[in-house]
Amino acid sequence: MSALVKPKAASVENMLAMLFGVDGLDVSDSTAMPEGPAAVYVGDDGQLLALGVGDFAFAAYSGAALSMLPKGGAQDMVDEKSLSSTVEANFYEVMNICSRLLMNDQSVHLRLDRLVDWAEAKSLIESMGGHQSMGFSVPVPRYGSGQLAFVIAA
Numbered sequence: 311m312s313a314l315v316k317p318k319a320a321s322v323e324n325m326l327a328m329l330f331g332v333d334g335l336d337v338s339d340s341t342a343m344p345e346g347p348a349a350v351y352v353g354d355d356g357q358l359l360a361l362g363v364g365d366f367a368f369a370a371y372s373g374a375a376l377s378m379l380p381k382g383g384a385q386d387m388v389d390e391k392s393l394s395s396t397v398e399a400n401f402y403e404v405m406n407i408c409s410r411l412l413m414n415d416q417s418v419h420l421r422l423d424r425l426v427d428w429a430e431a432k433s434l435i436e437s438m439g440g441h442q443s444m445g446f447s448v449p450v451p452r453y454g455s456g457q458l459a460f461v462i463a464a
Contacts, residue, residue, distance in 0.1 A: 340445040348431035349405035368456025373397035440464030
């Protein structure tokens with residue numbers, strides 16, 4: 311088994327376009343590390359392998375898009391930096407689907423363990439020691455753009 315896959319903008323674009331039910335998105339590379347909720351991905355042995363970190367815009371917009379919630383409500387969550395329980399559950403599902411971006415037939419297997427806030431995510435990133443990160447600017451159709459990054463343990 312090899313290490314995890316390092317996602318590229320094109321693979322993020324394809325996965326999220328399918329999820330959001332659109333023909334295409336204009337996902338681009340970003341150097342920014344979002345400060346918001348994060349998905350903790352672990353291996354079969356429970357060891358931390360990666361994080362998927364979204365800013366509040368990506369978390370709120372992607373979570374709202376799955377239930378087709380009003381844009382204004384999603385924007386309020388961004389402004390307040392607080393997700394409703396429905397949007398948080400939907401963001402969890404988005405990040406669960408995004409776990410496939412980190413795997414292929416030759417890579418180790420991972421699973422989404424839980425969501426954490428930015429303070430805990432930052433602590434987990436620091437605990438990884440060496441790591442690689444890939445960031446993306448992601449438009450969420452009918453809502454707005456947000457930032458998504460993956461941090462992979464070395």
